[in-house]
Amino acid sequence: MSSNRVSRVQLLLVMILLVVLQFYVRPRLWDVRISPDFLLIAMMLFAMRSSPGLAALAGFAVGLIADTLTPARFGAGALAHTLVAYLASWGRAVFFADNMLVNAGFVAVGLWLRDFIVLMASGTDHRQMLTELIFYSPLQALTTAGFALLVLITFRSMFSVRLDA
Amino acid sequence: MISTSDRHYTRRDTVLFLTCLGLSLFGLFSPETWGHGVADTLRETVLSPLVWLQTRAEEGRTSRVRFRQVTSERDSTAYLSQFLPSLRAENERLRQLLRLSRRLNTGYVPAEVLHQPQAMDGRTLLLSAGSRQGVAVFNPVVAPEGLIGMVSSVSGKSSVAMSWAHPEFRVSAFTVSGNAFGVVAPSNEGRNGEGALEFRGVPYRDSVPLGTLVLSSGLGGVFPKGIPVGTVIGTVREEAGWERVYRLRPAANPGSAAHVLVLVGTPQGRDLAGGFPSDSLLEALRLDSIARLQRADSVVQAARAARAARRDSLQRADSVQAARAARAARRDSLQRASPIQGTSSGAAPVSQDSAQ
Numbered sequence: 001m002s003s004n005r006v007s008r009v010q011l012l013l014v015m016i017l018l019v020v021l022q023f024y025v026r027p028r029l030w031d032v033r034i035s036p037d038f039l040l041i042a043m044m045l046f047a048m049r050s051s052p053g054l055a056a057l058a059g060f061a062v063g064l065i066a067d068t069l070t071p072a073r074f075g076a077g078a079l080a081h082t083l084v085a086y087l088a089s090w091g092r093a094v095f096f097a098d099n100m101l102v103n104a105g106f107v108a109v110g111l112w113l114r115d116f117i118v119l120m121a122s123g124t125d126h127r128q129m130l131t132e133l134i135f136y137s138p139l140q141a142l143t144t145a146g147f148a149l150l151v152l153i154t155f156r157s158m159f160s161v162r163l164d165a
Numbered sequence: 166m167i168s169t170s171d172r173h174y175t176r177r178d179t180v181l182f183l184t185c186l187g188l189s190l191f192g193l194f195s196p197e198t199w200g201h202g203v204a205d206t207l208r209e210t211v212l213s214p215l216v217w218l219q220t221r222a223e224e225g226r227t228s229r230v231r232f233r234q235v236t237s238e239r240d241s242t243a244y245l246s247q248f249l250p251s252l253r254a255e256n257e258r259l260r261q262l263l264r265l266s267r268r269l270n271t272g273y274v275p276a277e278v279l280h281q282p283q284a285m286d287g288r289t290l291l292l293s294a295g296s297r298q299g300v301a302v303f304n305p306v307v308a309p310e311g312l313i314g315m316v317s318s319v320s321g322k323s324s325v326a327m328s329w330a331h332p333e334f335r336v337s338a339f340t341v342s343g344n345a346f347g348v349v350a351p352s353n354e355g356r357n358g359e360g361a362l363e364f365r366g367v368p369y370r371d372s373v374p375l376g377t378l379v380l381s382s383g384l385g386g387v388f389p390k391g392i393p394v395g396t397v398i399g400t401v402r403e404e405a406g407w408e409r410v411y412r413l414r415p416a417a418n419p420g421s422a423a424h425v426l427v428l429v430g431t432p433q434g435r436d437l438a439g440g441f442p443s444d445s446l447l448e449a450l451r452l453d454s455i456a457r458l459q460r461a462d463s464v465v466q467a468a469r470a471a472r473a474a475r476r477d478s479l480q481r482a483d484s485v486q487a488a489r490a491a492r493a494a495r496r497d498s499l500q501r502a503s504p505i506q507g508t509s510s511g512a513a514p515v516s517q518d519s520a521q
Contacts, residue, residue, distance in 0.1 A: 023215045027222040053178030060185035067192070067200075068207045068215070074200025075192030082185040121193060 010158040011049075014151070018042040034139040036147040037111060039065065043149070044088050044107045052089040059085025059113065073122040080117035084110045101151045108145035112137045255423055261309030262424050268440040272430040274298045276306075278422050279323070288331045290314070290419055294427060295322045303387050305428045311416025312336065312381060312394030313442060314426055324427070327520045328419035329394070330360040336382040338364065338394050341438075345371040345374065346382060349394050350414060352401070360411035360420075362395045369407050373397050380438060381415055391438030393417075416441075 008150045021064040022038035043062045047055035063081030069076045088110055095102060115137040192200055208216055215356040266273060276294035294300050296319045306326045314328035327334055332352055338349045347366040364379055377397045383390030395413030431437075450504050 019215070020218065023218040024222045028226045051178050053181030056178070056182035056185045060189060063189065064207065065212060065215070068212055069219070073193065074197070074204055075189050075195070078192055079186070079189035082182070082189050086182050086185075125492060133312040 009157070011046075014155050014158055015042045015046065016149070031138045034143055036144040037140065038147070040081075040111055040114065041107055041148045041151060043085055044110050045103070045151070047085040047088040048092040048103060048106060050089060052086050055085040055089035056057060056082050059083070076118045076121035079121055080114045084114045085118060087113075100149060100156075103152055104145040104149040107148040108141040111141045111144050115140075176422060177366070186425060235399055258309065258422075262426060265309045265440055266426060269426070269428070269439065270440070271428055271432070272299075273426040273428050274300055274304075276300070276324075276425055276427055277421075278425055280420075280423075287475060288328055288419075289317070290326045290328055290422070290425075292316070292324045292326055292425065292427065293322070295320050295324050299320050299429050300324045300427050301429065305388050305392065305431070306425050307426050307428060308417040308422045309441075310418075311395070312416050313419050313422055314389065315387060316427060326425075326427075329362060329415060330419060336388050336394060337382045338379045340373055340397075341378040341380055341381045345373050347378065347410075349413065360415060361487040362415050363401055364395070364397065364413050365408070367409045367411060369403065369409055372409070373411055375399065378416075383436070389428065389435055389437050391436040391441070394443045 018038040018041055022042075026032065026035055026038060039062055043058055046058050050058070059081040061080050062085070063078030066077035066081065070077065088106055091106060095106075112133070116133060119132055124132070186485055192203070262275065263432070266275070274294045276292040276298075279293055280293040290306075290313070292306070300319050302316055302319055304316045306315060306328075312329060314326045314331070314334060316324050317327040318325045329349070332351060334351055336349045337346075339346045345367045347364050349362050349364050352361040352363045364373070367373060372439070377399055379394045379397065381388040381390060381392040381394055393416040395415045397411045398414045399412045401410060402414050404410070428437075
């Protein structure tokens with residue numbers, strides 16, 4: 001078995017771990033609105049290491065899960081995650097995002113952008129949208145980026161793989 | 166220049182992206198029922214493990230919260246249950262006070278007793294009613310069981326009552342049967358640390374049986390007549406053959422009284438005994454009614470005896486008169502028989518008279 005394949009399997013395990021964290025640990029954490037979005041971390045880390053098409057597909061899948069499990073308007077999550085994942089994949093090429101802090105920054109910006117698109121597409125009223133975008137989204141972006149940094153540090157070797165290579 | 170493979174790679178990405186974007190927009194702008202249908206289907210099939218996982222997590226979180234809630238509720242219940250007996254007792258006392266206030270035919274002000282953590286608390290009581298509520302100095306203070314004391318000083322919102330345990334407390338009293346009068350004062354010989362009262366100045370000839378209820382007499386103008394003061398439980402001493410001093414068990418305990426009534430504006434001479442129907446009082450009333458019945462019976466019997474005697478005397482008078490008439494008739498017949506002796510014609514009327 002080649003080392004690249006081993007790394008892909010390990011990466012898949014990390015993704016599964018993030019999914020489990022999202023659905024089993026996150027509900028037990030403090031305020032859900034500012035707790036880390038593990039699914040978005042998985043999507044962003046995947047998107048930044050794969051081609052834009054695959055990233056868009058992964059974003060669409062994650063968005064579909066979000067639309068199915070959250071009461072927001074159906075399709076808004078899919079649209080937001082598709083766009084964010086696609087842009088993250090292109091952004092990695094533009095910014096040469098091999099630095100872990102840049103990766104974490106990508107995650108934070110991606111989360112805020114995701115929230116912005118979801119709120120816009122869902123037709124939220126302006127006051128609530130401002131509150132979400134100014135207060136809750138930045139806080140959640142910070143916690144999510146922090147946890148993404150932790151994941152990158154912990155599983156540094158696994159995230160060195162390029163899935164589109 | 167971009168190679169063919171790179172162009173293919175880019176085209177494939179673009180196609181995938183546009184497809185995903187198109188599907189997302191389709192979902193966004195499709196009828197709401199379609200979106201709900203797709204979401205429901207996905208939740209029931211592909212995402213069911215994730216939903217199950219999240220449900221378990223929610224259960225775990227809420228069960229922790231529920232456990233904490235149940236624990237705190239149990240603790241609160243245990244804490245509250247400690248006060249249940251005292252609450253019941255207080256409730257019962259308040260009910261008694263309500264009944265008492267309904268029975269009293271005088272004005273009153275309800276007040277709470279603000280007990281102080283001091284040894285002398287039972288002698289003077291701080292009451293939560295003052296001159297603003299109409300309380301004045303020398304107003305009697307009563308509990309449902311009987312006399313507590315009297316108000317000794319008053320401020321705007323509170324007042325101080327001197328209870329019967331105070332050394333200077335005195336109340337003129339009489340037994341419920343009405344045969345002995347005296348003065349009730351606190352005793353220095355309380356048993357087991359409990360306060361007791363003495364019924365002093367009872368004449369030596371007036372013996373008071375044990376268990377007799379002693380009421381305020383209304384003399385002195387402070388306490389109205391008929392408030393239970395205590396029950397006779399023994400004799401303390403006898404003073405040189407002219408006075409007996411009885412020990413009383415107080416009717417009401419100032420140390421445990423939580424709510425009292427301050428009697429205001431009670432007219433002189435009004436009897437409040439009807440407001441305190443204690444056992445002794447009821448017994449006394451019962452005995453009194455029996456005595457009244459017996460007295461009534463004796464009157465009836467006397468009348469009956471008088472009627473019988475009259476009837477006897479009449480009968481006796483009748484028989485005397487008959488005997489007297491018979492004697493007179495015989496005397497007549499003898500007188501008439503002596504002048505016409507030997508003739509048969511005169512014998513017939515005599516025999517007719519005697520027959521009559």
